[in-house]
């Protein structure tokens with residue numbers, strides 16, 4: 102079993118939620134609940150909460166991430182934030198290619214790749230999101246879609262740099278819908294992603310890469326999902342906004 106060799110990572114994706122006082126309260130509540138976690142714990146928060154999150158998690162086991170970054174180092178890109186700006190603050194992680202960015206903000210596989218490149222160059226760890234639409238699952242092309250997204254996102258990424266990449270499989274139909282992929286469905290697609298990594302980088306790299314599942318993961322279903330061979334953690338939306346729920350998922354992932 103190679104699963105035991107891989108890092109389990111539970112990451113919260115707060116999306117566009119929490120003002121600064123709300124963020125402070127949530128982090129303070131969360132800290133003692135996850136202090137003895139047996140997995141990596143990350144919170145990815147809105148840009149406006151990064152400084153608060155970094156300050157409050159100093160000296161704790163909670164890592165801090167942003168939810169996106171631009172690919173340019175600087176320049177005339179009104180409203181955007183560069184990877185260097187995040188790294189300079191002390192941010193360690195960044196979510197890239199989330200389906201909400203792809204759906205609502207014109208993100209493509211090519212721009213995902215550019216952002217991945219910029220994030221790696223800045224020294225950030227990337228949480229790379231891939232996932233199929235319901236229509237694509239029904240058409241039987243899940244494996245092809247997820248494989249293509251993964252391959253294009255990783256163009257120009259070396260085997261060494263792959264150590265700074267976490268892949269999150271998030272079926273779009275399961276996000277925020279309360280409709281979770283079954284543990285077998287998640288395991289199957291996560292396994293396919295690992296197969297793509299094996300083809301691109303070899304077996305050792307594929308055995309080592311963390312592949313999360315995301316999409317309505319909660320305190321009730323986390324354990325079954327996380328027990329699967331290819332599910333190495335979770336990217337949690339709604340349930341990451343409640344400290345006890347998020348902590349229960351962290352507990353389920355702890356080894």
Ligand SMILES: O=C(CO)COP(=O)(O)O
Nearest residue numbers: 114276277316317338339
């Ligand atoms: O999009 C997600 C995490 O990035 C999942 O969101 P939910 O957990 O709210 O379904």
